[in-house]
Amino acid sequence: MANAFVAAFEILSFGAIIVLIVLGLGIIASMMGIFNFAQGEFVLLGAYITYLAYAKGLPIWAGMVAAPFIVGALGFVLEALIIRRFYAAPIVAMLGTYALGLIIRESVRGLIGGFYLTVPEPIGGSIDIGAMHISAWRFTIIIITALVMGGCYLLLARTSFGLRVRATLENPSLARASGISTPLIYGATFAFGAALAGLAGALIVPVFSLFADLGLRFLIQGFVAVMVGGVGSFIGPVAGAGVIGTLSAALPWVMAPVVADVLVFVLAIVFIKFRPQGLIAGKGV
């Protein structure tokens, strides 16, 4: 019983981590139609900023709060300078963002000397319930993920900002003809997606430590999650991430991890093959 509870918690917490990482990726993919290969590096930057705060002796939570804003701002600038040119050609966009990711990743690698660096969690240790120990920080991540997810949903579904975003990304020239300032919306959406990645990076760095390939590690998983969930909505990728994250944490409990790892991907592809619209068909939010 206790065992099952711990298992459930661990699986849920990894699911939450993947959801957190995929949130921004999903928003950019669904809303802007761009598979952002630099998304992993935005995660990395969020982690790096948190590390910097720690290394400079500032409180870690300060770094965590700053990370999404700084990465978001960077995202806004990058959108205006670079991403903007890619909307018409999604494949070129993949490559452009790949190059961008390469530059960021290698620069960070240079900055941290290629090491694996630890960052302590602001809320450390474990919560003990009888003989069970569950990680306090993972628990916090679950809570924050739920809050962020809810917040994003409300923002996109309930405010006119969400409507503007969806309209712009659906048909930019018509959106302009409806009086929507599309450049601003593009910038804001991309920045928002980047900021979410920054936040994800900040929150997960205590769990995984900081290293240059931190973001890359989750990128393919993220894309597969987006596809499984269904491109074109906010909920889709989130649901996909939940499924992929939970599955990749849960399968090793019942089979050899090496098999589980490949199996998750194969299952995902077979699933998409027979349900190309994804878990949640791409409509609404």
Next chain:
Amino acid sequence: MPLLEATGVKKIFGKLTALDGAALTVGENEFHGLIGPNGSGKSTLMKCIAGAEVPTQGKVSFVNADITAFTPTERARAGMSLKFQITSVLPTLTLYDNILLALQAQSSLFDLVFSRTRGLLHDQVMTMLTQFRLANRAFDAAAALSHGQQQWLEIAMALACKPKLLLLDEPTGGMSLEERRVTGELLQPIKKHCSLVIVEHDLDFIRDICDRLTVLDQGKVLASGTVSEIQANKAVQEIYLRRA
């Protein structure tokens, strides 16, 4: 035996029943008009016939064969050709290539790889482009055409497949009266070897070129018959007075 026979076609989208047991019978060398208010299911019926939508229920037979389960490719190979309501030409290809692509569709893989039909088809491509007054734009990308010109191109492409049955969904959208008349004239000669189902809102145009009409309303056939029969039909007059 009619060329095309669709019976009891039902199509349900979620809560909406777009087609509710519609039927359509088209004989050889017959020009058949399909009319009805917006949303009455005309395009949906056309798509069910051409294979773009799978009917929820019902049967479509063509040249004495049941084609309900055929894919669009198989239907096209059996001799059907469709012009969509929303133009869908191949935008970055030239007009020439658009037509050639349609013309060579039935060639074997071997012929295609060794370009064996290219010389043969060249004249036909140019003739078609000329007929539709697009010859001087032959080497422009199709995306550079105006909406009306794209309609022309689509009709030409549909014709280029040399179908036994041509399905045209609002081919004259965006054309002026004069342009419509010319389109009608271009369609007349195919009557010798081809039947036509045409969806149109312009009753004058339909009356001029069609032999028979079917009127759809809310997914059901309201009336079907010769042009004069339909004109005399009370129920039809009714819906044409009713507001949507």
Next chain:
Amino acid sequence: MPKAIGAVKQAVPAEISGEQNVAMVEHGSAGQAGSARKILPIVEGVVLVAALLAPLVLQDYLTVFATRVIILALFALSFDLVWGYAGIMSFGQALFFGSAGYGVALLARDLDITNIFLVLPAGTMIGLTFALLLGGFLLLGRHPSSVIFVSLGTLTGSYAADRLARGWYYLGGQNGIPSISSMTLGSYEFSEGPPFYYLVLGLLVVVYLLCRFLVRSQFGLALAGLRENEQRIAFFGYKAQHLKAIIFAIGGAVAGLAGSLYAFHEGFVWPNMVGVVVSTQVVLYVLFGGSGTLIGAVIGAVIVEGVSFWLSDNYREVWPIILGVLLLLVILFRPLGLISFVLGERERVGSFGGKSRKTAKEKRDAAP
């Protein structure tokens, strides 16, 4: 096709041609294409001559390096064929490249088969078979497959293969299969150097010409239609999915050929060779050089490899960053690749109607 030209002249009655728009539109594209027609063969010729002369001027180790680059160019060609012409985004092209490499490595290791007439066809067949299997699964079926699905599907295939190779002891696991013996022709051994170089170059030229023939044929036009709108051409009666599977398999075969050459040239195979890294690399070559031109793929491979080689020599610690910046600049300012400096859009997309193009233009010029 002189007959055809005559026919056009008859087919276009004067009163209709030049009817409208003629006066108002100065159609740049046709004129451009006319000159681009001549540019492509020039580019191809220059590249060929440069390639033929290279070993004469290069130092030994650079000839060996160039051989490797040419093999990669062959590999790039396979990707350009599927992406540039048929619009199939194969993010897992390395799967075919690498599995062929592994295949011939095993032939050499376990069965001692190194005869060029056995191993190269074997590698090609391995690539073809794997492409047929994966392509069959991804491309055929009730639902037409989206570009993104295919790219992720192939990516996953390549990723899974990489994992498999890493974990499979028979294949040497993470360490790969080292010390593959040389390819042989009778008693002659192809060791690295000019003979190997010219062998590879010869194969590249042959494959290039075959590909070029294919994409310039009516089959190529069907591929172009496929790339534009698969569903639309299905309504013409094309078996769109079959066409896709065919070209995908051909791409796989070419990748397989490249992979087997690579294995013998480098003398080892390792899991990355089937994995995501190499898959991405080939995409990079092609988009960098310019997709949909074949020659762009070759140029892209040469330049990306050459520049990385040079950078890693001269900017040792930061070269990946510089490479990234260069890539980004090219993608930003030349989204159609380097080749677009010399070739117009029309040439890239390709078009048919052959010499009649000129006829139509003359007609137009002649119109009042």
Next chain:
Amino acid sequence: PAPWANAAEAPIKVGIATDLTGPIAYAGNADANVAKMVIKEINAGGGLLGRPLELFIEDTASNESVAVGNVRKLIQRDKVDMVLGGITSSMRNAIKDPIVARGKTLYIYPQLYEGKECTPYLFCTGPTPAQQCDEFIPWLIKNGGKKFALPSANYVWPHTLNVYARKVIEANGGEVVFEEYYPLDQVDFSSTVNRIISNKVDVVFNTVIPPGVGPFFKQLYEAGFLKNGGRLACVYYDENTLNINQAAEIEGLASCLDYFKVLTKENPFDAKIQAAYEKDFPGNFLFAAGSAATGTYRGLKLWEAAVKEAGKVDRDSVAAALDHAKIAEGPGGPAEMVPGKRHCKMKMYTAVAKGGNYEIVGRSDGLVDPKEC
């Protein structure tokens, strides 16, 4: 001016091929630095055979295909007399052919590894499984317990090492509760941790590598493994890897290597090279055993000794001398090649992490045999 300014003979060329960029660049750069240091030192001492040494460094970029190209540069363009380098086994496999078979050059591989590399002209100067297990595992059984778990990354080194480790564990009365392999980049270990806790494992003999190892140790810690008296053991853990986790999360972790920085306190020669290195390269790249820095030092010094003995630099003469080369002083102590085996005997140390630093808790009596080939 250097003492050989008037030397008639051209310099002897030393090639280093290592990961200057990519995921393990920290190790590669340290190795390159060590090489620079050693070469400088030899040159300052008048060179070798009266000839200066010239160093050529190439990047292997953690990418085998790039590496082969660059190694060919060393062999064919620079015509080096010896190549030292490669960190991962797959890199060694990739470059050994161009160096040894096709390039007809001597190759020294400096990293601790799984053993079984018996290619002629290829000399290994890092520790082997036997060297890392023979004394370490009995110590673990005494200071940890009998029940071992072997969680591992799924590649050749852990597989081969585990075969050896299991033998030693069982020979010493221990028991392997489970041996399990994970994808190299797996980062969630909840099921593993659960298995370890519920089986009451005493010693986790870990061969999971970064990026997985950080989260793995953290999850173990959070599940109370250390609190309940469990012991972590990991034979590649050196000063670099200490930073992956919070000190508390790896308190008591035991490692067995040929060198730890704490040895500088007791061993003047170690203090000397450590100081020399830190003076020249004060940056982030540490002189540490796990990143092959010590193997590099040892390899270059053994080669120097061999060249001196041979009196010339051609491959066969040097290889013949290197076959039994010895150095009296090196990182962690003296070292000597085992004749005919192309592997190196060296001293081994067992250390335990305490508050973010190592403490030496055991050392081999003499030089430990690599037991290879």
Next chain:
Amino acid sequence: MPEFLDIKHLDAGYGRSQVLFDVNLGIPWRGGVAVLGRNGAGKTTLMKTIVGELPPWKGEVAFDGRDVSRRATQERVRAGIGYVPQEHSVFARLSVRDNLAVGSLASRKADAVEHVLTIFPKLGQRLDQPAGTLSGGERKMLAIGRAMLGDPKLLLLDEPTEGVWIGVIEEITERLIELAKTIAVIIVEQHLDLALRVADYAYVLDRGRVALQGEAGEVRGNPELLRYLAP
């Protein structure tokens, strides 16, 4: 008093091909203006230049007395231009409801949506359906409805009745006539009757040039007209 919309010596085109040649157009503060011409004459191009989707090569587009030829589309729209494009005139993946909501983003009237739904009751039955799955005619209705919701001072309609059933065309015509009493309406139409009932004034384009212009009745009666409309 200056015209509400004043176009002077306008040249425009795509890439290197010029489509509009020296077009001069004046639109009064209220009332309908029809733009006629055969396929490819440049009508859509003219509309696009007015809303700013296509930058002019030369010439001036003045709106409400200010030159807007360098302004972005959305700014022009916010200044009071409503536009119903010929193609892609709805947000295909958004529901009908959301399409209308986008239309009323800038609107101040609370019951505006209801008003549109009384004009096009058909849309009321399709509120939750993605607009991309609407029938051709329904789509046009939605596009017109969306543009009307923005309270424009100038409404541009590019073939608003293509594919619309006659019964509804009648309704639309009446609404447009009504609308033209308070605001300016430019309509591109192939239904000559409809166009000239809504419009007081008409321009006929031929190969990118204004070939004919005048009061609606005058143009209607002009024997040249048919020639310009024939293919």
